[in-house]
Amino acid sequence: MKFSVKTEYGLRALIDLASQATRKPVGAREIAARQDIPERFLEQQITALRKAGLVNSQRGAGGGCSLARLPEAITVLEVIEALDGPVMNMDCISQGGSDCRQSAHCVIQDLWLQSQLKLREYLGSVSIGDLVSRQGEKAGAGLTYTL
């Protein structure tokens, strides 16, 4: 019952991208170095993010990737589901799976669905933009201490 590091890497990469002033595409190599993430691994996650329509990427020399939307328009939920698949997707509630034996009136199925709903609701309410600005606040607060 935990999120994978893929999602952490993905979020960090998107935050990094959103924090860059430049409009030019940024290379995976560069992000990986800055965020201390295994390069070839991050590459794969970025590809997944592209397939999910969250980033654009340009191949070839001078290529790289950039956000496909405004940071405020990309939710954490989207990132997680792009990299980890559906959140809290128990076999019991995934339509394809071998249905609950209790089928129609299974209270546990309801419990899972409610949990899923709560979690998705929260994760869907936080955007990359939010994370960036929170990070800004924290960094600011940190500076006041060091003064």
Added chain:
Amino acid sequence: MKFSVKTEYGLRALIDLASQATRKPVGAREIAARQDIPERFLEQQITALRKAGLVNSQRGAGGGCSLARLPEAITVLEVIEALDGPVMNMDCISQGGSDCRQSAHCVIQDLWLQSQLKLREYLGSVSIGDLVSRQGEKAGAGLTYTL
């Protein structure tokens, strides 16, 4: 990002126990048969539930297990954490782990902590007693259809 079947089995077993009128201990074998759960596997989960203080068990002939508290006093969260360990326990936020590189001001760590909080809050608000009564309602509704 999903709950294991252990937790499903555990919940089903506790619901089963709570639904039994008898005060006598019920054997794992019996529950397993009724709930269609692999017997020896359920046995292990029941042992875990005992270690967590959620059920009492009596060994020997005529032995079995029974709820250690009223169904209303056992939350779903307790059951899940007894069988699956801490909910949403990312390395990032588990104290022992190799701390977040961003350490103090990591927005992702906050995000995980908030998610964890929301989920635990909900799961902690539902008791075995709730599940039993919901099941009763559903069964009742089902009956009216068959009339």
Added chain:
DNA sequence: CATAAATCCGACCGACTAGCTAGGAATTGA
């Protein structure tokens, strides 16, 4: 006391996943 019934303990096992590494094809700016 003997026996059957039950929990308890720990080892094991096959399938799957997570986190990564690697090779190389395809694309593109200089």
Added chain:
DNA sequence: TCAATTCCTAGCTAGTCGGTCGGATTTATG
């Protein structure tokens, strides 16, 4: 042409998940 970069696919290692099993221990009952 060449170097940089993404893209695609395969693989690899360590760990987890769902489950089985043998057998030790406890206990009511005949």
